[in-house]
Amino acid sequence: MHAPRKRFGQNFLRDGNVVTRIVRAINPQPGQHLVEIGPGQAALTRPLLETGCHLEVVELDRDLVPALQALPGLTVHEADALKFDFCSLAQAGEQLRVVGNLPYNISTPLLFHLIEQAACIQDMTFMLQREVVDRMTAAPASEAYGRLSVMVQFHCQAERLFTVPPGAFFPPPKVESAIVHLVPHPQPPVVVADEALFARLVAQAFSQRRKTLRNTLKGWVAAEAMASVEIDPQRRAETLTLAEFARLAALVEPQ
Numbered sequence: 001m002h003a004p005r006k007r008f009g010q011n012f013l014r015d016g017n018v019v020t021r022i023v024r025a026i027n028p029q030p031g032q033h034l035v036e037i038g039p040g041q042a043a044l045t046r047p048l049l050e051t052g053c054h055l056e057v058v059e060l061d062r063d064l065v066p067a068l069q070a071l072p073g074l075t076v077h078e079a080d081a082l083k084f085d086f087c088s089l090a091q092a093g094e095q096l097r098v099v100g101n102l103p104y105n106i107s108t109p110l111l112f113h114l115i116e117q118a119a120c121i122q123d124m125t126f127m128l129q130r131e132v133v134d135r136m137t138a139a140p141a142s143e144a145y146g147r148l149s150v151m152v153q154f155h156c157q158a159e160r161l162f163t164v165p166p167g168a169f170f171p172p173p174k175v176e177s178a179i180v181h182l183v184p185h186p187q188p189p190v191v192v193a194d195e196a197l198f199a200r201l202v203a204q205a206f207s208q209r210r211k212t213l214r215n216t217l218k219g220w221v222a223a224e225a226m227a228s229v230e231i232d233p234q235r236r237a238e239t240l241t242l243a244e245f246a247r248l249a250a251l252v253e254p255q
Contacts, residue, residue: 015168037100095122205237
């Protein structure tokens with residue numbers, strides 16, 4: 001029996017009913033190209049293979065690799081998902097469907113890594129810490145709304161599907177989990193001339209959450225300029241819509 005490793009953030013899914021719900025949510029079709037991140041002990045991997053999809057997995061823990069390699073029809077990549085080139089797996093004109101129970105300790109940087117490769121991704125279905133899913137799907141002016149909300153929603157349509165209790169895993173995590181479905185936008189929902197600049201502006205605006213835009217964006221956008229696009233400089237970043245962040249980004253001189 002493989003002992004879950006804390007340094008890899010391993011919590012192995014053990015609840016068959018939850019696995020069935022996840023597979024139904026993914027709805028894999030024969031011939032589709034799926035990539036699973038962190039297959040662990042193959043709780044999700046085996047039922048995915050049974051659907052007839054073309055499945056590849058990315059697993060960092062070398063002790064888990066031999067058992068995965070023994071599964072017929074499965075291609076295993078022993079690699080760090082944070083550094084992995086997912087688009088290298090896609091054939092010309094093909095888009096991948098990416099799935100997985102993501103380790104909580106790397107979930108946010110991994111999401112940003114995948115978003116950078118969204119051109120080759122059809123959709124993503126992940127199990128994450130519920131708090132992270134709440135942030136990804138949050139609306140402006142809500143407690144969970146922040147940088148992750150803005151950046152994920154700029155790149156993807158995000159939908160929370162259902163929650164998963166700690167008892168579905170071994171060992172049970174100390175938090176609830178949730179399933180989220182992400183579909184990359186063919187075109188961002190707002191027009192942004194410089195996406196890297198937009199990302200830096202959003203990060204800066206949320207860098208001191210309790211402060212007003214006048215303070216957090218000092219040196220980036222003058223208060224008078226904010227007012228010129230109908231954004232009150234006394235507002236906080238958590239109240240701004242995606243479109244309003246885009247209007248602010250258009251005022252920033254490239255740095």
